[in-house]
Amino acid sequence: MTATIHQLGPARSPSLEPMLQLVAADLNHVNAVILERMQSHVTLIPELAGHLIAGGGKRMRPMLTLACARLLDYGGSRHHKLAAAVEFIHTATLLHDDVVDSSGLRRGRRTANIIWGNPASVLVGDFLFSRSFELMVEDGSLKVLRILSRASAVIAEGEVDQLTAQRRIETGEDHYLHIIGAKTAALFAAACRIASVVAERDEEVELALDCYGRNLGIAFQLVDDAIDYASDAATMGKGVGDDFRDGKLTLPVILAFARGGEADRRFWREAMEGGSSGDEQLAHATSLLRSTGALDDTLARARTYGQRAIDALGPFPGGRAKAALAEAVEFAIARAY
Amino acid sequence: MTATIHQLGPARSPSLEPMLQLVAADLNHVNAVILERMQSHVTLIPELAGHLIAGGGKRMRPMLTLACARLLDYGGSRHHKLAAAVEFIHTATLLHDDVVDSSGLRRGRRTANIIWGNPASVLVGDFLFSRSFELMVEDGSLKVLRILSRASAVIAEGEVDQLTAQRRIETGEDHYLHIIGAKTAALFAAACRIASVVAERDEEVELALDCYGRNLGIAFQLVDDAIDYASDAATMGKGVGDDFRDGKLTLPVILAFARGGEADRRFWREAMEGGSSGDEQLAHATSLLRSTGALDDTLARARTYGQRAIDALGPFPGGRAKAALAEAVEFAIARAY
Numbered sequence: 001m002t003a004t005i006h007q008l009g010p011a012r013s014p015s016l017e018p019m020l021q022l023v024a025a026d027l028n029h030v031n032a033v034i035l036e037r038m039q040s041h042v043t044l045i046p047e048l049a050g051h052l053i054a055g056g057g058k059r060m061r062p063m064l065t066l067a068c069a070r071l072l073d074y075g076g077s078r079h080h081k082l083a084a085a086v087e088f089i090h091t092a093t094l095l096h097d098d099v100v101d102s103s104g105l106r107r108g109r110r111t112a113n114i115i116w117g118n119p120a121s122v123l124v125g126d127f128l129f130s131r132s133f134e135l136m137v138e139d140g141s142l143k144v145l146r147i148l149s150r151a152s153a154v155i156a157e158g159e160v161d162q163l164t165a166q167r168r169i170e171t172g173e174d175h176y177l178h179i180i181g182a183k184t185a186a187l188f189a190a191a192c193r194i195a196s197v198v199a200e201r202d203e204e205v206e207l208a209l210d211c212y213g214r215n216l217g218i219a220f221q222l223v224d225d226a227i228d229y230a231s232d233a234a235t236m237g238k239g240v241g242d243d244f245r246d247g248k249l250t251l252p253v254i255l256a257f258a259r260g261g262e263a264d265r266r267f268w269r270e271a272m273e274g275g276s277s278g279d280e281q282l283a284h285a286t287s288l289l290r291s292t293g294a295l296d297d298t299l300a301r302a303r304t305y306g307q308r309a310i311d312a313l314g315p316f317p318g319g320r321a322k323a324a325l326a327e328a329v330e331f332a333i334a335r336a337y
Numbered sequence: 338m339t340a341t342i343h344q345l346g347p348a349r350s351p352s353l354e355p356m357l358q359l360v361a362a363d364l365n366h367v368n369a370v371i372l373e374r375m376q377s378h379v380t381l382i383p384e385l386a387g388h389l390i391a392g393g394g395k396r397m398r399p400m401l402t403l404a405c406a407r408l409l410d411y412g413g414s415r416h417h418k419l420a421a422a423v424e425f426i427h428t429a430t431l432l433h434d435d436v437v438d439s440s441g442l443r444r445g446r447r448t449a450n451i452i453w454g455n456p457a458s459v460l461v462g463d464f465l466f467s468r469s470f471e472l473m474v475e476d477g478s479l480k481v482l483r484i485l486s487r488a489s490a491v492i493a494e495g496e497v498d499q500l501t502a503q504r505r506i507e508t509g510e511d512h513y514l515h516i517i518g519a520k521t522a523a524l525f526a527a528a529c530r531i532a533s534v535v536a537e538r539d540e541e542v543e544l545a546l547d548c549y550g551r552n553l554g555i556a557f558q559l560v561d562d563a564i565d566y567a568s569d570a571a572t573m574g575k576g577v578g579d580d581f582r583d584g585k586l587t588l589p590v591i592l593a594f595a596r597g598g599e600a601d602r603r604f605w606r607e608a609m610e611g612g613s614s615g616d617e618q619l620a621h622a623t624s625l626l627r628s629t630g631a632l633d634d635t636l637a638r639a640r641t642y643g644q645r646a647i648d649a650l651g652p653f654p655g656g657r658a659k660a661a662l663a664e665a666v667e668f669a670i671a672r673a674y
Contacts, residue, residue, distance in 0.1 A: 042498045096463060100456035119437040119500055122459055126433060127493035129463070133470055133486035142477055149470035156464035161379045163456055 014330035016058065022324045023066035026080060030062050033084035037131055048112050048124045052091055055109050060328075061191040062087045064216075067328070068195030068209050071313075071321035078198045081135045082144060086191045088132035089148065093155060093187075095125035100163065101246055143197045151190035158182025167247040169265075169272045173254050177218065185217030208312050212325065215309035220332045222302035225250035226295050227336055229286050241282040247272045251301065253285075255294035264288055299336050306333045351667035353395065359661045360403035363417065367399050370421035374468055385449050385461045389428055392446050397665075398528040399424045401553075404665070405532030405546050408650075408658040415535045418472045419481060423528045425469035426485065430492055430524075432462035437500065438583055480534045488527035495519025504584040506602075506609045510591050514555065522554030545649050549662065552646035557669045559639035562587035563632050564673055566623050578619040584609045588638065590622075592631035601625055636673050643670045 020027070038049040062083035069079045097103070098111040099118045105111060113121040129152070136145050162179045165171040192213030196206040228243045229252055243250050249272060257268045267288070271281055289295045306329045316322050357364070375386040399420035406416045434440070435448040436455045442448060450458040466489070473482050499516045502508040529550030533543040565580045566589055580587050586609060594605045604625070608618055626632045643666045653659050 040494055040497075042494050042501065044497050044501050045494065093463075096459050099459055118455070120497065122433050122436055123493055123496045123500060126430075126466070127490060127497065129466065130486055130490035130493055133482070134490055137479060137482045137486050140479055142474060142479070145470070145474045145482065149467055149474050152467035153464060153471055156460055156467055157377050157379050157382065159460045160377075160381050160457065160464065163460060164379065164381050 014327045014334050016060075016063070016328060016331050018320070018324040019063055019067050019328050022070055022320055023063055026066040026069075026083075027059060027063065029077065029080040030059070030066070030083045030087070033080055033135070034087055037084060037088075037135060038128065040127070044116070044120060045124055045127055048095075048116050048120055049091065049128060051109075051112055051115070052094060052106075053087070055106075057087075057091075059087060060220075061090050061187055064188065064191045064213060064325075064328070065195050067321055067325050068192045068212075069199060071209075071316055071319075071325060072195060072199035072201055072205065074195065074199040076198065078139055078141075079195060081139050082194055082198065083191075085132040085135040085139075085148065086187065086194075088128045088135070089152060089155075090187060092125040092129040092132070093159070095121045095128070097159070099125075100159070101242075101248075103242070141197055144194050147190050147193055147197070151186045154182045154186040158184075158186065162248075165249055167249070167273050169249065169253075169257055169269045171249050171254060173251065173258075176249065176251055176254055180218055180221040181214065184221040185214045188217030188220070189214035204315075208315055211312040212309050215305045215312065216329050216332060219302045219305040219309060219329065222251055222298055222305065223332055223336045225252055226298045226302070229289055230295060230336065241279075241285075244271065244282050244285055251298045252289050252294045255297055256285075256288050256292045259292040259294065260288065264292075299333070302336070303333055306330070351664045351671050353397075353400070353665060353668050355657070355661040356400055356404050356665050359407055359657055360400055363403040363406075363420075364396065364400065366414065366417040367396070367403070367420045367424070370417055370472070371424055374421060374425075374472060375465065377464070381453070381457060382461055382464055385432075385453050385457055386428065386465060388446075388449055388452065389431060389443075390424070392443075394424075394428075396424060397557075398427050398524055401525065401528045401550060401662075401665070402532050404658055404662050405529045405549075406536060408546075408653055408656075408662060409532060409536035409538055409542065411532065411536035413535065415476055415478075416532060418476050419531055419535065420528075422469040422472040422476075422485065423524065423531075425465045425472070426489060426492075427524060429462040429466040429469070430496070432458045432465070434496070436462075437496070438579075438585075440579070478534055481531050484527050484530055484534070488523045491519045491523040495521075495523065499585075502586055504586070504610045506586065506590075506594055506606045508586050508591060510588065510595075513586065513588055513591055517555055517558040518551065521558040522551045525554030525557070526551035541652075545652055548649040549646050552642045552649065553666050553669060556639045556642040556646065556666065559588055559635055559642065560669055560673045562589055563635045563639070566626055567632060567673065578622075581608065581619050581622055588635045589626050589631045592634055593622075593625050593629045596629040596631065597625065601629075636670070639673070640670055643667070 034053060038053060039046050065079055065083040065086055094106070095112055098106060098113045099121050103111050104114050136148060158179050158181070162183055165175065165179060189210045190213070192209040193206050196209050225243065228240065228250070253268060253272065257265055260268065267284065271285060309329045310326050313322055313325055371390060375390060376383050402416055402420040402423055431443070432449055435443060435450045436458050440448050441451050473485060495516050499520055502512065502516060526547045527550070529546040530543050533546050562580065565577065565587065590605060590609065594602055597605065604621065608622060646666045647663050650659055650662055
């Protein structure tokens with residue numbers, strides 16, 4: 001059974017449904033923890049946090065914790081609080097990201113910073129971040145605390161790194177992969193890894209799950225990068241070309257710049273470093289991304305990372321959990337098609 | 338000896354010098370930890386963090402951890418990392434506060450958000466916050482983690498509460514004291530309390546130090562509130578009247594509003610809720626704060642909290658540490674004179 005699942009291909013239409021079904025009962029517990037622990041006598045906090053948390057997120061990261069715990073046949077309930085902690089960290093970074101990027105749309109809805117302002121978004125993010133540590137402390141595993149505090153620092157480091165690289169067209173592919181390894185993949189990796197801690201499995205299992213999550217996270221981000229140039233607001237849930245307009249360097253642009261002639265490079269430099277990033281420029285950018293094969297090859301990279309994620313599952317016994325985790329990778333990739 | 342120290346009075350000129358001398362050697366260790374742990378391969382992080390951390394802060398909170406540890410005759414070195422963690426939390430909140438308040442000056446220097454922009458300040462704040470938890474995890478005390486993660490959540494809650502109360506002139510004294518108890522005093526309390534944990538003393542000692550720190554923190558904030566209307570940028574290190582111009586409700590205004598007639602109340606309402614807060618309005622505000630006794634009584638409140646802080650030290654044996662902690666309270670109050 002696992003052999004067919006392990007094949008990536010555009011013919012099937014993979015989804016998160018198997019993972020969702022696998023963890024549905026657990027996810028209800030996690031959602032209850034999330035709802036309970038985002039409460040505060042300061043009503044703006046649950047109001048703002050609820051907008052984002054209830055607002056159609058896929059709960060991808062907490063689901064990974066739950067699914068990995070199932071993969072390890074964990075029978076307890078510690079992972080409910082910890083999966084909620086992971087989602088709080090994620091939500092806090094989203095709130096801060098939207099302030100940093102001055103975003104207006106996320107998941108097809110107006111962002112919290114647009115509705116309640118930047119100050120509230122910054123502070124409620126801080127609250128959720130603190131709350132996530134409170135949840136971990138209640139669980140009481142120093143190992144989990146180590147993994148998630150480390151991941152949080154790496155995420156912030158990656159975000160600052162990206163801020164520095166933004167509008168700097170010379171950023172290379174390696175540097176960029178390092179950035180998304182930090183800002184996106186570190187939390188995917190940690191979300192998976194902590195399942196091994198609660199299931200009290202050895203270091204090898206921890207590392208395998210870390211590897212699965214990390215590679216899935218990178219694949220996920222690369223597909224996001226490609227979609228930003230290939231989709232429209234309706235399917236993406238955010239404005240198409242946002243990255244382009246923000247001068248946010250992503251792998252498609254890095255590849256197109258590297259492969260372009262003088263005129264192309266001048267175009268990319270002006271678009272990333274300065275203001276000339278209107279609709280006409282976006283159309284030209286997209287055509288360059290296609291003609292140089294930059295979009296296709298970004299997705300090829302994503303598939304490679306996806307395959308590494310699936311291979312990291314190799315040592316685990318086949319079954320529903322393994323199949324669901326493998327299909328989650330396929331889903332991440334298939335979003336681009 | 339302790340009896341004379343325990344008297345608050347304007348005749349002496351109290352300072353932080355005794356506390357500084359008491360903990361000088363420890364503080365060097367803490368500064369080394371701070372310098373080492375704010376490093377990152379992302380150079381903007383130490384650059385921005387260093388601006389604030391090296392920028393003339395008093396290290397009040399870490400000094401409190403160190404001095405309280407001395408009060409308990411603690412002979413180890415665990416408190417160095419933890420005091421650094423406390424300072425990182427404080428620095429992270431300062432970075433975010435300056436973004437939230439759109440501040441331009443702090444401690445007489447341009448704020449990080451003015452130099453490097455809001456996005457960098459938000460993200461480096463997140464980094465320092467994560468780093469502080471990494472330091473705590475390295476120490477390995479779940480009790481310390483509980484105290485500081487709780488304090489962090491309460492701080493963020495207090496900040497959001499203040500944001501909501503801002504420009505809302507009806508905010509009462511009790512509500513305001515609750516806000517500063519959270520946003521300022523919670524970290525003072527936690528900084529003191531964790532000294533008892535590393536010294537492995539019982540709950541009673543923990544609570545006494547918590548009480549000392551909490552009341553000192555409230556006194557400290559109330560004096561800051563008064564100074565904002567009574568000082569100038571040179572002595573304060575930030576612009577005088579900043580609170581007024583930001584429509585930030587503080588106890589002096591709350592008291593003056595409560596005591597004022599119809600015209601006064603209209604003035605305060607317009608000043609706090611709307612744009613009319615120029616130099617002329619500030620001068621009028623200051624005269625109202627004086628004529629209603631609001632400034633004096635804010636300081637009287639501060640002295641009461643200061644006295645409670647000193648009384649919380651009662652059970653501890655006299656000596657250098659106790660005297661230094663008591664004088665720190667006197668210093669906090671005396672800044673207003």
